[in-house]
Amino acid sequence: MSSWQKRVGKSTLLKSIMGIVKTPKGSVYLNNENITKLPTYKRAQKGIGYVPQGRDIFPQLTVHENLILGMERNAHKKKPIEKEIFELFPVLKTMLDRKGGDLSGGQQQQLAIARALISEPEVLLLDEPTEGIQPSIIQDIGRVIKKLKNRGNVTMLIVEQYLEFVMDVADYFYVMDKGHIVLEGKTEGIDPREIQEKIAI
Amino acid sequence: MDTYLLQIFNGISVSSVLLLAALGLAITFGLMKIINMAHGEMIMIGAYTTYMVQNLFISFLGDRYFDLYFIAAIPLSFLITGFVGYLLEISIVKRLYGRTLDSLLATWGISLILQQLARNIFGAPNVDVKSPAWLNGGVVVLSNIQLPYKRLFIILLAALCIAGVYLFLFKSDSGRRIRAVMQNRSMAESLGINTRKVDSMTFAIGSGLAGIAGCALTLLGSIGPTLGTNYIVDTFMVVVLGGVGRIIGTVAGAAAIGIGNTTFEYFTNASLGKVLVFLAVILFLQWKPQGFFSISSRVLDE
Ligand SMILES: Nc1ncnc2c1ncn2[C@@H]1O[C@H](COP(=O)(O)OP(=O)(O)O)[C@@H](O)[C@H]1O
Ligand SMILES: [Mg+2]
Numbered sequence: 001m002s003s004w005q006k007r008v009g010k011s012t013l014l015k016s017i018m019g020i021v022k023t024p025k026g027s028v029y030l031n032n033e034n035i036t037k038l039p040t041y042k043r044a045q046k047g048i049g050y051v052p053q054g055r056d057i058f059p060q061l062t063v064h065e066n067l068i069l070g071m072e073r074n075a076h077k078k079k080p081i082e083k084e085i086f087e088l089f090p091v092l093k094t095m096l097d098r099k100g101g102d103l104s105g106g107q108q109q110q111l112a113i114a115r116a117l118i119s120e121p122e123v124l125l126l127d128e129p130t131e132g133i134q135p136s137i138i139q140d141i142g143r144v145i146k147k148l149k150n151r152g153n154v155t156m157l158i159v160e161q162y163l164e165f166v167m168d169v170a171d172y173f174y175v176m177d178k179g180h181i182v183l184e185g186k187t188e189g190i191d192p193r194e195i196q197e198k199i200a201i
Numbered sequence: 202m203d204t205y206l207l208q209i210f211n212g213i214s215v216s217s218v219l220l221l222a223a224l225g226l227a228i229t230f231g232l233m234k235i236i237n238m239a240h241g242e243m244i245m246i247g248a249y250t251t252y253m254v255q256n257l258f259i260s261f262l263g264d265r266y267f268d269l270y271f272i273a274a275i276p277l278s279f280l281i282t283g284f285v286g287y288l289l290e291i292s293i294v295k296r297l298y299g300r301t302l303d304s305l306l307a308t309w310g311i312s313l314i315l316q317q318l319a320r321n322i323f324g325a326p327n328v329d330v331k332s333p334a335w336l337n338g339g340v341v342v343l344s345n346i347q348l349p350y351k352r353l354f355i356i357l358l359a360a361l362c363i364a365g366v367y368l369f370l371f372k373s374d375s376g377r378r379i380r381a382v383m384q385n386r387s388m389a390e391s392l393g394i395n396t397r398k399v400d401s402m403t404f405a406i407g408s409g410l411a412g413i414a415g416c417a418l419t420l421l422g423s424i425g426p427t428l429g430t431n432y433i434v435d436t437f438m439v440v441v442l443g444g445v446g447r448i449i450g451t452v453a454g455a456a457a458i459g460i461g462n463t464t465f466e467y468f469t470n471a472s473l474g475k476v477l478v479f480l481a482v483i484l485f486l487q488w489k490p491q492g493f494f495s496i497s498s499r500v501l502d503e
């Protein structure tokens with residue numbers, strides 16, 4: 001998913017899927033099961049991973065503790081952190097004992113994505129993963145998203161204002177304005193400028 | 202000077218009791234942002250639990266095992282007070298989250314009800330708990346000062362509880378969950394943590410610690426239904442002075458209040474001493490509103 005313009009309800013949509021805000025109209029389904037009435041933690045346990053805008057790393061907890069908390073979803077089967085996570089985000093391996101709050105914005109973003117991936121979610125919600133992050137790390141994140149996509153066991157819903165980025169990594173897009181979807185389609189063969197022009201109207 | 206040193210020592214043992222009570226208060230305030238006026242009654246429940254354990258030992262085990270009652274009373278006052286705290290949380294306190302002022306009034310009401318309940322069950326007059334024989338006497342230091350075993354025991358008990366709380370909060374899975382919820386409730390929930398469960402468990406543990414404080418207090422004097430009210434103000438001062446969210450802050454706050462109380466009392470008198478401590482705390486908070494220590498967490502900044 002992509003979106004346009006500031007403050008049109010993108011984050012609110014993701015929060016509503018996660019159950020952090022109420023859903024007064026409409027319902028949320030996961031694998032044909034209506035989860036609109038479930039509390040947030042049960043939705044997480046059912047397999048929705050969430051990387052919020054602003055990342056929401058626990059600042060006083062170490063990187064390692066932040067990662068371990070990602071496993072709460074399947075807390076009953078304890079296991080060590082998969083090597084794979086550090087292959088995707090090598091930088092995290094070197095700072096396991098640092099406080100989450102001491103990391104740079106880009107590192108926090110990678111930590112937030114790693115924390116969500118550790119639970120092996122079926123659906124991953126990413127809210128503006130490129131916001132305020134330096135270009136080299138944006139590239140890394142883009143690479144990770146494509147890798148996950150190729151593996152094909154997680155559905156990703158990405159909210160982004162950085163059009164070129166999201167058109168590059170996504171298969172399908174929706175454009176949102178004032179709480180409504182105003183445009184949608186396959187990303188294949190579409191020039192980001194086309195969308196930009198249509199929205200400008 | 203010698204008597205002053207003894208007073209300081211007594212101050213430290215009072216600090217230890219305050220510390221036990223304040224730890225629970227600091228954790229629950231840090232986690233839930235409610236002001237729990239009924240926390241003092243958790244001290245009272247712990248003390249009456251000790252009283253009941255003593256009576257049960259006398260009735261069923263006779264003199265031979267009497268001295269062991271206190272060893273049983275410590276974990277039992279933790280468990281029973283913790284259970285009362287748990288019931289309180291799931292029935293009333295959970296409705297008060299995010300409503301600091303309402304929580305103050307409602308928990309004050311609870312505190313009055315609990316006091317009346319204690320009066321109905323145990324009677325209005327104070328009752329005595331007989332200390333076990335192995336805590337009578339003391340160590341003599343400096344030839345003319347005797348440090349009573351009872352007070353040394355209280356200090357040791359508090360130290361063990363601090364170590365236990367530290368290990369629990371920083372080394373266990375449940376502790377990590379509690380810290381995560383403290384720092385960012387909705388993110389913790391989004392990762393699959395049942396924050397309701399964390400809340401009620403934390404409240405129960407905080408209450409249980411106050412229960413141990415009450416158990417310790419039975420060594421220092423007789424107990425009555427209003428035992429908690431005598432300590433709740435000091436306990437709140439410890440939390441405010443120490444800052445929320447750091448154990449070390451609570452330790453420093455308890456030491457300052459306990460020793461401050463005894464020092465001011467020694468040089469003036471009991472009531473003037475209390476007033477002076479109160480003034481000192483207010484002045485200090487003008488200078489450092491966050492207390493001795495505080496973590497700069499987003500939640501706390503709100
Ligand atoms: N469907 C909606 N109806 C009414 N108000 C909404 C709706 N969605 C979002 N809002 C409000 O709009 C504001 C911006 O929402 P947000 O989701 O943060 O925007 P974005 O992430 O697109 O910048 C918030 O104050 C939110 O409460
Ligand atoms: Mg947003």
